[in-house]
Amino acid sequence: MRRTRLQELRVMAYYVGLLVASLAGLMMIPLTVSLIQQEWAVAIDFLLSAGFAATVGFGLMLLSSHVSKDLGWTQGMVTAAGAWLLGMLVGSVPYYLSGYYLSYLDACFDVMSGFTTTGLTMIQDLDHAPDGINMWRMLLTWLGGQGMVVLALSFFARGLPGAFKLYVGEAKDERLMPNVIHTARAIWYISILYLVAGTSLHWAGAMAAGISPGRAFLHGLWMFMAGWSTGGFAPMSQNVVYYHSLLFEVVTIVFFIIGSFNFNLHWALWMGNRKELFRNLEVVTFLISTTVLVAIASWELAGTGVYPTVATLFRKGYYSLISAHTTTGFMTTYARQFALEWGPLSLTAITIAMLFGGSASSTAGGFKAVRIGLAFKAILQDLRKLLAPESAMVVEKFHMTREAVLDDRLARTALSIIALYFAMWGSLVVIPSYFAAGFGWDLPTIMFEAASITGNVGLSAGLTTASIPWVVKVSYIAGMWLGRLEFLSVFVLIGYLTRGWRSR
Amino acid sequence: MRQKETWGARLKRESLGMLLEIGLVIMMMAIALVIAVAATLGHY
Numbered sequence: 001m002r003r004t005r006l007q008e009l010r011v012m013a014y015y016v017g018l019l020v021a022s023l024a025g026l027m028m029i030p031l032t033v034s035l036i037q038q039e040w041a042v043a044i045d046f047l048l049s050a051g052f053a054a055t056v057g058f059g060l061m062l063l064s065s066h067v068s069k070d071l072g073w074t075q076g077m078v079t080a081a082g083a084w085l086l087g088m089l090v091g092s093v094p095y096y097l098s099g100y101y102l103s104y105l106d107a108c109f110d111v112m113s114g115f116t117t118t119g120l121t122m123i124q125d126l127d128h129a130p131d132g133i134n135m136w137r138m139l140l141t142w143l144g145g146q147g148m149v150v151l152a153l154s155f156f157a158r159g160l161p162g163a164f165k166l167y168v169g170e171a172k173d174e175r176l177m178p179n180v181i182h183t184a185r186a187i188w189y190i191s192i193l194y195l196v197a198g199t200s201l202h203w204a205g206a207m208a209a210g211i212s213p214g215r216a217f218l219h220g221l222w223m224f225m226a227g228w229s230t231g232g233f234a235p236m237s238q239n240v241v242y243y244h245s246l247l248f249e250v251v252t253i254v255f256f257i258i259g260s261f262n263f264n265l266h267w268a269l270w271m272g273n274r275k276e277l278f279r280n281l282e283v284v285t286f287l288i289s290t291t292v293l294v295a296i297a298s299w300e301l302a303g304t305g306v307y308p309t310v311a312t313l314f315r316k317g318y319y320s321l322i323s324a325h326t327t328t329g330f331m332t333t334y335a336r337q338f339a340l341e342w343g344p345l346s347l348t349a350i351t352i353a354m355l356f357g358g359s360a361s362s363t364a365g366g367f368k369a370v371r372i373g374l375a376f377k378a379i380l381q382d383l384r385k386l387l388a389p390e391s392a393m394v395v396e397k398f399h400m401t402r403e404a405v406l407d408d409r410l411a412r413t414a415l416s417i418i419a420l421y422f423a424m425w426g427s428l429v430v431i432p433s434y435f436a437a438g439f440g441w442d443l444p445t446i447m448f449e450a451a452s453i454t455g456n457v458g459l460s461a462g463l464t465t466a467s468i469p470w471v472v473k474v475s476y477i478a479g480m481w482l483g484r485l486e487f488l489s490v491f492v493l494i495g496y497l498t499r500g501w502r503s504r
Numbered sequence: 505m506r507q508k509e510t511w512g513a514r515l516k517r518e519s520l521g522m523l524l525e526i527g528l529v530i531m532m533m534a535i536a537l538v539i540a541v542a543a544t545l546g547h548y
Binding site for chain 2: 193194197250253254257258261266269270271272274277283287290291294295298299301302303308309310313314317318322
């Protein structure tokens, strides 16, 4: 039976409400941290915000308590995209109440940056920010890395019929297990085990860097959360530079690279499929692209004398490039150093790295390694077809946990998404360019920042501050949202809102 | 009938998976170090 538009809206409101209500529950974590640290004002902010989120979330759920919970594909996409927007509006309330943001828009920017694991920030006086606020920043990033929908499916939903459509709406389509709820739980299982291992190592690294054990634990936990989710937030304004420790830098590299791998790869290796490590198309693509880009950047950075020793080249040059490629955004240099010290070749290499990004169905952003690999194979297939006799069948295969044949549909999808990312990058270059003269921004800085937003990276050449025009802030928020959800569900949401319901 | 895996065997299997991933990252860092050495020496 076909449902009316009102019934559809009610079902979507139910799922969006579920996700928003989940945020209210999650606010209990920073609230607890605030209480332990005796940050009473922040604790009240979280209490008020949780009350607001619960009212909105449960209110929306009550609206559709008597309607069937089944979702169509369109509604699944609209719900996933809409939930991220409403989640941003609700999740930014504690930020705004804390007084550490100059406007509600800045608070929204930071929440979207966290959810999308970008890592650019507009917080004021970060070095003196309360622990509760830092906990919320890192928690949002960590949850965003796994996916808000994945979270809600794992812990708050039991056998809801629209689960898989919501999951796909959040730009994830890998199934570690036949059942989507079990898949979501497997993703959390991997993340939580890594949370334990990663926090322990970061904690030890922070203590070795001279931080007291109590603070080192919080720093270790937060830096793991931000690194694993390829987010890039840090509790101190100097980012990773603050720690002045090679050991700590190496620990962060280990976990943010692993965080940028596909959850399917983690699962395959954990299930004992060791051969997957070197057969997987994404791993091979990532290995080749990082090696080539690191070689290009290193050659110029060593040649110009910016980083004249092997140690500085590794700690500054390689760290920045791999942080960009995994879309993490941790920085061992100051923002303006990219614009002032890096040459055109290394800046181009790091911009390409940011656009390429990590693996599909991971915490990372960008085009994703699988699409780069498929595009390359598609070009290779076309070349082979040209060289082969007319009657020959040219079949290109690839390996992603199992052997698959590259068909036109796969190649077209990969190339379309890459084209959309390029188009978005272009738009994010054009919009700030209008204000460039007034702010003194040059084109390489604007292009660098646009790539950082497009790939959900978080590295900055110094453009992103609270003083930039609101138009640029809104375009960056939209860019992060589109980049993370990989366009489709946002386009469906816009289509749904503008053209009304379309039957499928 | 499939035998149920013991906790010890599961721990071993999953730890090995985790170590393989860490090993891959260490290998990538080693490649980067070799590139850094080559780039630095190449300019002398």
